[in-house]
Amino acid sequence: MKQYISEERALYEDSWHGAFSKKLAQWAIDKMKAGEDGKMRQIAQRTLNDVEDTLRKHGVKIAEKHLYTAWYLFNMAVADYPKALRTDEERALFVEETLCDPDGCAENVLDCFVAKMCNAGQPIFWEEML
Numbered sequence: 001m002k003q004y005i006s007e008e009r010a011l012y013e014d015s016w017h018g019a020f021s022k023k024l025a026q027w028a029i030d031k032m033k034a035g036e037d038g039k040m041r042q043i044a045q046r047t048l049n050d051v052e053d054t055l056r057k058h059g060v061k062i063a064e065k066h067l068y069t070a071w072y073l074f075n076m077a078v079a080d081y082p083k084a085l086r087t088d089e090e091r092a093l094f095v096e097e098t099l100c101d102p103d104g105c106a107e108n109v110l111d112c113f114v115a116k117m118c119n120a121g122q123p124i125f126w127e128e129m130l
Contacts, residue, residue, distance in 0.1 A: 018105075018106075018107030018110050018111070019065050019066050019068065019069050019106065019107065019110065020068040020069040020071070020072050020109070020110060020113075021068060021129050021130060022048075022068050023128065023129045023130070024068070024124075024129040025048075025068040025069070025071050025072045027129065028072050028113060029043075029045055029071070029072060029075045030045075031122075032045070032075055032076065032078075032079040033079065034078070034079040034080070034082060036082065043075065043078050043079045044078070045075055046071075046074055046075055046078065048067075048068075048071050051070065051071045051074045051075075052067070052071075054074070054088045054091070054092050055070065055074075055092050055095065055096075057088075057092075058088070058089050058092040058093065060092045060093070060095060060096040061096075062095070062096070062099055063099075063106075066099050066106050069099065069106060069109050069110065070095045070099060072109070072113070073094065073095045073098055073099070073109060074091050074092070074094075074095050077090075077091040077094050077095070078091065081094070
């Protein structure tokens with residue numbers, strides 16, 4: 001299984017260089033849930049166009065190759081940080097600071113997502129995500 005994962009992951013990284021594809025971002029966003037009362041519910045997803053408009057409105061510029069990663073991150077902020085990141089402006093700045101971290105790298109977002117899926121026992125079918 002580990003060999004299959006690493007071969008599939010290598011195929012993906014060769015194609016996308018550690019950034020989310022549109023299909024992978026949509027798949028990940030579709031899995032996002034939140035619930036402050038202990039009951040998990042699907043989040044109210046933000047569309048790619050909505051996120052692009054929000055980032056633009058707040059002066060956040062993202063490299064084109066990280067657009068789908070930004071889309072994933074914005075929705076993750078909605079799902080995982082509802083108290084800390086309450087407004088679209090705060091979420092947009094979270095996306096910017098995460099992707100433009102001078103001592104980090106934008107590709108870490110994909111690495112963290114893959115780790116979460118591995119820990120949850122959720123396979124990612126990389127060929128379908130290209």
